[in-house]
Amino acid sequence: MSNGTIENRDQFLETIAQKLGHAAGEAVTTPEWKHQPQWAVYENKTPEQLVEIIKKASESIHTQVVETNSADLAESLNHLIDSYGGGAILATSDKRFSEWGLSDVLEARHVAIWDTLKGHENIDLAAHANIGLSICDVMLAESATAGLFNDKDKARSVSLLPVTSIVLVPKSTIVPRLTQAMALVQKQVDADESPAPYINFISGPSNSADIEMRLVVGVHGPVKVAYLIINDR
DSSP: OOOOOOOSHHHHHHHHHHHTTSOTTOOOOOOOOSOOGGGTTTTTOOHHHHHHHHHHHHHHTTEEEEEEETTTHHHHHHHHHHHTTOOSEEEOOOTHHHHTTOHHHHHHTTOEEOOGGGTTHHHHHHHHOSEEEEEOSEEETTTTEEEEEEOSSSOTHHHHSSSEEEEEEEGGGEESSHHHHHHHHHHHHHTTOOOOSEEEEEOSSOEEEEETTEEEESSSSOSEEEEEEEEOO
């Protein structure tokens, strides 16, 4: 594929800058807003209360929520996998699976692990898998939205292509809403840490209500989604 060309960029940027009342390339000072109500939503909620908010929000997005603790995690995951029919399973290459003592579960279930060296074979595995296993990096209680900081090892195909997506959610990753999640990303940037190449925020199974005004679940992604919340604090 040939490289594209950029034409009239400076003229375009200069025009935009003039419309905004400053010169092109001039540093812009971030305003300090007097009122920031976005931080007040659920700010005093306990972790337990945030879990209850997730459960309530999950009802409207057709998502199952299961709670467990570190000691019972392997058993809970096995039970959840059985409830969705087992079968072919693909998991992200995430060291937290082994750190949480789930290696035996993955081995016994013959779970395929995403391997960048396999190239497109990974996509084929994901497309034919019944279950995809991912681990949440930040969970938004307000909308029961799982935030996945994806990279080459924690690929989004694992949560997108299989019929069922099971997302493990450490309780310590739960925040009130998107406001706090993006603050975590900004903190990484400010500390000169490299944030994830791409971040996915997933709220339950894919659905569409624009087909004759009828809600259809599983349109362009997993048909079923489950959150396994782990009491890790």
